Amino acid sequence: MTNPRSTGPADVRNSGELRLTYPVWMFSVADFDGAYRTPDARMALVIRLARESVERDWGGPFGAAVFEADSGRLVSVGVNSVLRLANSLWHAEVMALAMAHTRLKSHTLAAPGLPAHELVTSCEPCAMCLGATLWSGVRTLMCGATRADAEALGFDEGPVTEASYAHLAARGIEIVREIRREDARTVLEAYRARGGVIY
Amino acid sequence: MTNPRSTGPADVRNSGELRLTYPVWMFSVADFDGAYRTPDARMALVIRLARESVERDWGGPFGAAVFEADSGRLVSVGVNSVLRLANSLWHAEVMALAMAHTRLKSHTLAAPGLPAHELVTSCEPCAMCLGATLWSGVRTLMCGATRADAEALGFDEGPVTEASYAHLAARGIEIVREIRREDARTVLEAYRARGGVIY
Numbered sequence: 001m002t003n004p005r006s007t008g009p010a011d012v013r014n015s016g017e018l019r020l021t022y023p024v025w026m027f028s029v030a031d032f033d034g035a036y037r038t039p040d041a042r043m044a045l046v047i048r049l050a051r052e053s054v055e056r057d058w059g060g061p062f063g064a065a066v067f068e069a070d071s072g073r074l075v076s077v078g079v080n081s082v083l084r085l086a087n088s089l090w091h092a093e094v095m096a097l098a099m100a101h102t103r104l105k106s107h108t109l110a111a112p113g114l115p116a117h118e119l120v121t122s123c124e125p126c127a128m129c130l131g132a133t134l135w136s137g138v139r140t141l142m143c144g145a146t147r148a149d150a151e152a153l154g155f156d157e158g159p160v161t162e163a164s165y166a167h168l169a170a171r172g173i174e175i176v177r178e179i180r181r182e183d184a185r186t187v188l189e190a191y192r193a194r195g196g197v198i199y
Numbered sequence: 200m201t202n203p204r205s206t207g208p209a210d211v212r213n214s215g216e217l218r219l220t221y222p223v224w225m226f227s228v229a230d231f232d233g234a235y236r237t238p239d240a241r242m243a244l245v246i247r248l249a250r251e252s253v254e255r256d257w258g259g260p261f262g263a264a265v266f267e268a269d270s271g272r273l274v275s276v277g278v279n280s281v282l283r284l285a286n287s288l289w290h291a292e293v294m295a296l297a298m299a300h301t302r303l304k305s306h307t308l309a310a311p312g313l314p315a316h317e318l319v320t321s322c323e324p325c326a327m328c329l330g331a332t333l334w335s336g337v338r339t340l341m342c343g344a345t346r347a348d349a350e351a352l353g354f355d356e357g358p359v360t361e362a363s364y365a366h367l368a369a370r371g372i373e374i375v376r377e378i379r380r381e382d383a384r385t386v387l388e389a390y391r392a393r394g395g396v397i398y
């Protein structure tokens with residue numbers, strides 16, 4: 001360390017902290033005490049999270065959650081919070097994965113001693129979220145609405161191709177798509193009907 | 200809100216918060232009061248951040264920063280903090296972008312009234328970071344070491360192809376690669392020589 005120490009301008013010292021917490025309303029939707037045993041039940045939760053986000057004007061029409069794959073125990077949830085929290089990272093999937101890491105205190109959800117984990121999302125992930133899925137250690141990715149459904153609203157999903165999914169599959173991640181797709185798509189359309197911002 | 204309110208299990212209530220702050224040592228490396236006017240100076244900073252991370256056993260051998268493109272003012276920095284903070288999200292680029300959003304209080308760094316921003320990274324981004332770059336609003340992405348350099352160490356970069364870069368370019372993001380590549384690669388090799396964890 002040869003440089004003289006600098007603590008930087010005041011706004012870096014004062015705002016150089018990022019925080020992420022659950023909105024209080026999420027605890028009235030997500031049941032952290034219960035078990036979501038079926039694919040349908042898990043997808044129903046994330047679609048409900050997406051719908052509540054739209055109806056509460058919280059953010060984009062997307063929800064996600066991490067479950068223990070076998071027991072169905074809910075580990076973490078996420079809703080799109082890009083506009084609300086002024087941060088382009090906070091897609092629903094990234095928020096759910098971030099909170100899963102925070103809760104389990106592990107950089108990988110596939111750490112020795114942990115059960116297998118599953119990421120469930122109300123819409124096929126964008127390029128960022130697909131990459132985050134790969135690094136998170138989840139063993140399954142389950143999706144509701146499709147990329148085409150999101151793009152029909154004007155959302156850009158970024159550089160994701162079938163080869164992207166194949167990359168995850170080759171690394172042992174099971175991919176399950178179009179679970180309750182119509183229900184999930186209905187939320188996208190509700191967002192558009194309310195004049196939700198496409199960004 | 201029709202469900203009875205639940206605040207969830209104690210560990211969700213107590214650990215349901217994610218925090219990210221700069222390590223104190225970063226303020227002795229990054230000069231938030233100065234200007235980094237040239238591509239070389241900007242890349243030299245992120246390579247130094249990567250090297251300090253390795254020498255301090257902080258994390259993976261990667262550094263990144265966001266600058267105002269024209270003035271060279273430093274907006275935010277990041278170093279790989281996946282292991283240190285037990286969170287697979289905290290690649291150097293994602294950390295730098297997250298802190299830029301936090302400082303500028305905007306979900307896009309291309310908001311009206313803001314100057315153009317540039318993301319500089321010591322190594323070509325993985326799939327997650329490339330997607331995050333796209334959503335962040337930066338106008339330029341500058342890279343040091345290549346994907347092949349990272350993969351030679353055993354790091355997986357995920358599903359990134361030349362088409363991925365073309366997707367960003369088509370949306371107006373200028374891509375500049377192999378700036379001080381050899382210097383950046385030297386840090387990767389230093390990490391390997393110290394027996395750094397590949398994850």
